[in-house]
Amino acid sequence: MKMDELMGNPESMQISKIITENPHSKTLLFSLKNQIKFQPGQFVMVWIPEVDEIPMSISSWNPPEMGITVQSIGEATQALISMFKGDWIGIRGPFGNPFSTNSKNALVVGGGVGIAPLRPLVYRLLDRGAEVTLVNAAKTKKELIYFKEFDNLAHPNLRVEIATDDGSLGFKGFATEAVAQLLDENDFDRMYTCGPELMMAGLYNLAKTIKIRFQASLERFMKCGCGICGTCAMDPTGQLVCADGPVFTGEQLAKLANFGKYHRDVVGMKKEC
Ligand SMILES: Cc1cc2nc3c(=O)[nH]c(=O)nc-3n(C[C@H](O)[C@H](O)[C@H](O)COP(=O)(O)OP(=O)(O)OC[C@H]3O[C@@H](n4cnc5c(N)ncnc54)[C@H](O)[C@@H]3O)c2cc1C
Ligand code: FES
Numbered sequence: 001m002k003m004d005e006l007m008g009n010p011e012s013m014q015i016s017k018i019i020t021e022n023p024h025s026k027t028l029l030f031s032l033k034n035q036i037k038f039q040p041g042q043f044v045m046v047w048i049p050e051v052d053e054i055p056m057s058i059s060s061w062n063p064p065e066m067g068i069t070v071q072s073i074g075e076a077t078q079a080l081i082s083m084f085k086g087d088w089i090g091i092r093g094p095f096g097n098p099f100s101t102n103s104k105n106a107l108v109v110g111g112g113v114g115i116a117p118l119r120p121l122v123y124r125l126l127d128r129g130a131e132v133t134l135v136n137a138a139k140t141k142k143e144l145i146y147f148k149e150f151d152n153l154a155h156p157n158l159r160v161e162i163a164t165d166d167g168s169l170g171f172k173g174f175a176t177e178a179v180a181q182l183l184d185e186n187d188f189d190r191m192y193t194c195g196p197e198l199m200m201a202g203l204y205n206l207a208k209t210i211k212i213r214f215q216a217s218l219e220r221f222m223k224c225g226c227g228i229c230g231t232c233a234m235d236p237t238g239q240l241v242c243a244d245g246p247v248f249t250g251e252q253l254a255k256l257a258n259f260g261k262y263h264r265d266v267v268g269m270k271k272e273c
Contacts, residue, residue, distance in 0.1 A: 009034060010047075011032070011091050012089070013089060013090070014030060014031075014086055017029040021069060022142060022143050023143075024081075025069060025070060025072070025081070026081045027059060028067060028080065028083065029066070029067040032063065039098030040058075040061075040120040040123075041057075041097070041098035041117050042093065042117075043095055044091050044093035045092040046090070046091060051079045053225075054077070054080075055242070056068040057116045057217070057246075060120070061120045068116070069113060070113075092225065092226075095225050097243075097246070099217070100215065101124050101128055103189055103213075105131045106189070107133050107182065107188040108132060108135070108191075108192045109179055109193040110194055110195055111138070112139070112143065112145070112195055113145060114199075115136060115194070116194070118194055126158060131157050131159075133159045133160075133182065133188070134150060134160050134161070135163055135179060140165070140168045141168035144169070163177075174202075175195070179203055183206060188212055189213065190212060190215070191214050192215050192216075194216065196273075197259070198273055200216045201259060204250060208254075215247050216248055217245070219263075220241040220263055220264070221264060221266060224242070226242060226243065234257075234258055235256070235258045236255075237256060261273060
């Protein structure tokens with residue numbers, strides 16, 4: 001494989017549109033010059049000139065237009081959401097293993113900005129004729145992302161459930177509690193999730209109890225994004241989140257000691273989830 005290909009064919013792009021999703025999150029859209037293949041769940045490495053390069057899920061896919069949804073938590077994400085239409089960023093990718101779209105009755109659970117990689121998944125599942133129940137969960141109503149978009153969609157195969165920790169909209173409580181109720185009343189063949197890792201670990205336990213297929217998209221600190229540096233290795237299998245994930249199945253998660261427990265920071269020190 002050529003070096004450029006391995007590194008994800010770096011491309012510079014101009015931001016063509018910015019959508020404010022909530023007080024801390026924006027969706028940035030740009031037009032691809034090169035044709036790339038994408039499957040829901042994959043991510044890109046985004047270079048912010050003079051700041052950093054960070055992993056971001058592809059949240060919008062309408063070639064040649066592509067988008068990412070960024071939540072500001074530190075220097076690089078703050079710099080990204082402070083950008084304007086016409087500013088330049090660099091993109092490499094897409095990288096990683098996608099979600100399997102082999103489902104007829106899917107339960108999709110997004111917590112906070114974790115809903116970003118699930119957005120293209122929901123559309124792909126609907127295109128394939130699946131029934132989809134989407135749980136869009138956030139701390140408060142103000143923090144919800146894509147709320148209006150999915151609310152206005154009115155697709156006959158899509159049911160949207162909102163869960164907020166403070167009860168400002170929809171179910172009052174954690175996403176795991178909302179999902180436990182849904183599982184009592186419905187039969188799903190697969191659960192998909194992305195969001196805070198403690199939430200995903202709770203959902204994994206629910207899926208395991210009732211024996212339905214499970215896929216979760218994990219986040220770990222990344223440097224290369226393409227399997228070279230080893231920064232994103234999971235314990236004890238050594239699987240790389242960038243190359244073997246970010247989407248892992250329930251069977252794979254069962255073997256990962258750090259899922260739901262800890263991750264490693266920039267210098268490799270353990271930090272609790
Ligand atoms: C595959 C993948 C896809 C991602 N997709 C998205 C996305 O679609 N939208 C989005 O907003 N974010 C996404 N992220 C997370 C994003 O990359 C980080 O928030 C970003 O790198 C933080 O950079 P920063 O300089 O703003 O913050 P920093 O200053 O680097 O960090 C601020 C704080 O956040 C913590 N942190 C940093 N990176 C991560 C991480 N990866 N996971 C958990 N905590 C972290 C740090 O320990 C620190 O406490 C994704 C991460 C991965 C691995
Ligand atoms: S980030 Fe370098 S191997 Fe995954």
